[in-house]
Amino acid sequence: MSYRSRQIELASRPSGWPEPSNFRLAETEVPDPGEGRLVVRNLLMSVDPYMRGRMNEVKTYIEPYALGAPLEGGAIGEVVASRAAGLSKGDIVLHSAGWREYALLDAGSVEKVSADEAPLGAYLGVLGMTGMTAYVGVHKVAEVRAGDTVWVSGAAGAVGQIAGQLAKIGGAAQVIGSAGSAEKVALLTERLGFDAAFDYHEGRLKDQVAKAAPDGLDVYFDNVGGEHLEAAIGAANLHARFALCGASSTYNLPTASQPAPRNLVMVLQKRLRLQGLLVFDHEAIRDEFIATVAPLVRSGRLVYDETIFEGLENAPEALLAILTGKTTGKALVRIAH
Numbered sequence: 001m002s003y004r005s006r007q008i009e010l011a012s013r014p015s016g017w018p019e020p021s022n023f024r025l026a027e028t029e030v031p032d033p034g035e036g037r038l039v040v041r042n043l044l045m046s047v048d049p050y051m052r053g054r055m056n057e058v059k060t061y062i063e064p065y066a067l068g069a070p071l072e073g074g075a076i077g078e079v080v081a082s083r084a085a086g087l088s089k090g091d092i093v094l095h096s097a098g099w100r101e102y103a104l105l106d107a108g109s110v111e112k113v114s115a116d117e118a119p120l121g122a123y124l125g126v127l128g129m130t131g132m133t134a135y136v137g138v139h140k141v142a143e144v145r146a147g148d149t150v151w152v153s154g155a156a157g158a159v160g161q162i163a164g165q166l167a168k169i170g171g172a173a174q175v176i177g178s179a180g181s182a183e184k185v186a187l188l189t190e191r192l193g194f195d196a197a198f199d200y201h202e203g204r205l206k207d208q209v210a211k212a213a214p215d216g217l218d219v220y221f222d223n224v225g226g227e228h229l230e231a232a233i234g235a236a237n238l239h240a241r242f243a244l245c246g247a248s249s250t251y252n253l254p255t256a257s258q259p260a261p262r263n264l265v266m267v268l269q270k271r272l273r274l275q276g277l278l279v280f281d282h283e284a285i286r287d288e289f290i291a292t293v294a295p296l297v298r299s300g301r302l303v304y305d306e307t308i309f310e311g312l313e314n315a316p317e318a319l320l321a322i323l324t325g326k327t328t329g330k331a332l333v334r335i336a337h
Helices: 050-054 120-124 129-141 158-169 182-190 205-212 226-235 265-269 279-299 312-323
Strands: 003-010 023-030 037-047 075-082 092-095 102-106 111-113 149-152 174-179 196-199 217-222 236-244 273-276 306-310 330-334
Touching: 003 102, 003 312, 023 102, 023 312, 037 092, 037 120, 037 312, 050 312, 075 102, 075 120, 092 102, 092 120, 120 330, 129 158, 129 236, 129 279, 149 158, 158 174, 158 217, 174 182, 174 205, 182 196, 196 205, 205 226, 217 226, 226 236, 226 265, 306 312, 312 330
Parallel strands: 149 174, 149 217, 174 196, 217 236, 236 273, 306 330
Antiparallel strands: 003 023, 037 075, 037 102, 037 330, 075 092, 092 111
């Protein structure tokens, strides 16, 4: 038998901010699997800021989305048909063919997971790419040390939440977070254990950072770029370490108008270390990440939030919500129950 499946396709490439018209909800037929393959009914899918970059016709560290084809991204689904050894109907698997209801997959492209060991959303968030990105940035790139003062921008987002908590658990003396609303600032200090937080709309960034970290920054975990990066360079102590994870403030700007920090000479003067971070480069430490973070989640020392959108048809809305700062924690789309 075949499976009637809806999918979200890239209808056109955005210029600046994406719009609903850039997406198209289409229907297709997913055939029975051949040898070594399986069909998965997707239950949850991840929505992440990097997806905006893939909508452009520019290859970076990953291929752009193809026009007229479904978008892709992390997803959790239930096997409904299998001709693959070790995978049976009813198994729950993690894979990268989100943005659709059913997916035909090679057995080697999925990982079996258990709903008994963790909530399914955690495999896409705190125990998945999101959590590992935070772990790598804190422990392998920025190398947070006991006594450090750490600033995490975009701290109420999926990666920022985890990065700030891991820095504190790792011995940082002060962890500062910035976010885009008073509600998110309260979340950072009251629920997530940040020592201080501020709304970046409420005054000049350089002044707010100076107030929160009067003795300067030892580590900056960057999810925003632009003026945030410039402010961090200005506030950095000698030999500070920067983990450059994202630049959400620039994703929807034309290339010609993207701001660069105006104080780059300070990188030289202060002997700063700025290092870009892609989680795909660190697959070798995945077991270490799980062994470290999973017990923290189980014990409640590491907490996380999710913003869940209901229905595949609302996946474009979920992506637009991330880009406009309307989500907290990990953004997920529930495709089926």
